[in-house]
Amino acid sequence: MTDPNGLAPLKQFALNDRLANYGDGTFTTMHVSDGKVALLNRHINRLVNDSQALGLTVEAEVIRQVIAAALPERNEGVLKVLIGAGQGGRGYARLAEPNINVAVSWHDVPAVYQSWQQQGIHVGTVPVSLARQPLLAGLKHANRLEQIFIKQALAHTDFDDAIVTDTEQNIIEASAANLFWLVGGQWFTSSLALAGVNGVMRQFILDNCPDIHIIEQQLTEIAHVDAMFLSNALMQIVPVKTLTLGESKRELAIAPVLSLHKSLAQAYVGEYGAA
Template sequence: MHSWVDGQPATALNLQNRGLAYGDGLFETIAVRAGWPSLLDAHLARLALGCQRLRIPADLALVRDEVVRYASAVGEGVVKLILTRGDSARGYAGAPTAAPRRILQAGPLPQYPDAHAEAGVRLFACQTRLAEQPLLAGLKHLNRLEQVLARAEWQDAEHVEGLVRDTQGRVVEGVYSNLFLVRHDQLITPDLSRCGVAGVMRAALMEQAGVLGIAVTVRDVLIEELQQADEVFVCNSVYGIWPVRALGTLNWSPGPLTRKLQAVARTLLET
C-alpha cells in the first residue's frame, strides 16, 4: 500500500517539513480490521486536542475522511497518521502561510505470540526518565526521543515492554503502552498531567470500567506500590491488554479483572 501525502499517493516529502526539522507535529497509530480504523473517534479526539495545544490549524474533517478511505484500501493492518505544521524555512517560527501536511503510512498488524495475552509479559525497568512538560503531556507528539532511548535499554527477548518513570521517580507508563494496577478489585492508573501519552485504549477502558461499575483512580503511582498490586496490566490500541507477570523480582498472575477487561478491549478493537 502506497503512502499518502495530503490525500494523494506519494513517495517523497519536502525536506523543509517541520515534522522532520523540529518534530513539530502529531501522530496516531491506528489498527485497521476489515477495512475500518479501530477507535477512530478516540484517535481523532486526541489529535484534535494536540492540534489545539500546538496551534496547528488542521482540517480534522478532511483528516477523518482520508483516514477512512485509506483504511478501506488497506483492509487489515496498522495505519500511521502523521500531521505536521507544514513546510517552512530555517528557524523555530513557522511560516504564517504554511499549510499542515497529512501523511498516511500502512504496515501489517504485528503478530505477537499468544503467550503475551495469555501468560503475561515481563517488564524491563528502564533507567531513562520522562521530563515533565504539562503543555505536551498526554499528546502523541512527534518528539519521541525519550521512548527511543528507553527502548534501546534492552535487546533480549525475555522483556517485551519497559516501565518508565518521570524525573521524580513516579511510575508513568510503558514505553509504548499505558499501565494499570488492580488493588482490591479497583483500577489505578498513573496521572499523566505532567508527562506521558494518554492512550486511546486507556481512555476507552476507563470509560468501560465506569459502565461495569469498576472504580478507577487516576493518581501518582510510586514504584513501591507495584508490590502491593493484586494484578498489573499494560494496554494499547493495537494489541489490547497484556497482563504483566513480572518486573524484576516482582511477580503477578493474570487475574479476573484483567481477564474481564481483556474481553472488553478485544471487543473495542473489533468494532
C-alpha cells in the same frame, strides 16, 4: 484529494519540512480489521486536539477523508497518520500561517501481541526517565526521542516491556503503552498531568470503567500489586504475568486482566468505524 465539503485538503509532506526536522506535529496509529478502524473517532479526535495543542488547526472531517482514502489499500493492518506543520519559517519559528500537511503509511500488526494478550508478559524497569513538561503531557506529538532511549535500554534486558517513570520516580507508562494495576480489588492508572501519552485505548478503558482511579504513584509503592496490564491501540490489553522490580521478581494474576478485557469486548467492537 477532492473535498465535497469545501474544506482545505492536506498535502503530502516533504522530508525537509518541520515534522522531519523538529518533530513539529502529531500522529496516531490505528488498528484496521476487515476495512474498519478500531476506536476511529477517538483517533480522529486525538489528531484534532493534539494538533490544536501545538497550535495547528486541522478539521476532523479532513482527517476522516484522509483515513477513508487510505482504507481501500488494505483491509487488515496498522494505519499510521502523521500531521505536520509543513515547510517554512526560520529555525524553530513557524510561518505565521503554517501549511499543514499529512503523511500516511501501512504496517503489520506485531504478531507477538496475540500471544501476549493470552499469556501475559514480563515487565521490569529501565534507567531512562521521562521529563516533566505539562505543555506536552498527554500529547502524541512527533518528537519521541525519550521513547527511542527507552527502547534502546529495553533491548539490553530480558523484559518484554518496562515501567517508565518521570524524573521524580512517579509511574507514568510503559515504553509505548499505558499502565493499569490492581490492588485490593481496585484498579488504578497513572496521572499524565506532567508526562506521558494519553492513549486512545486508555481513554476507551476509562470511559467504560469509571471506577478506575487516576493517581500519582511512586515506583517503590507498587511492589505488591495483585495484577497489572498494558494498553494501547494495537495491543489492546496485555496482562503482566511477571513483574521485576530491582532484585524482586513476582508472578502476578492475569485472570483479573482477562476478565476486564472480556467485559469491554462488546463496547470495543461498537467503536469500529469505516471513516
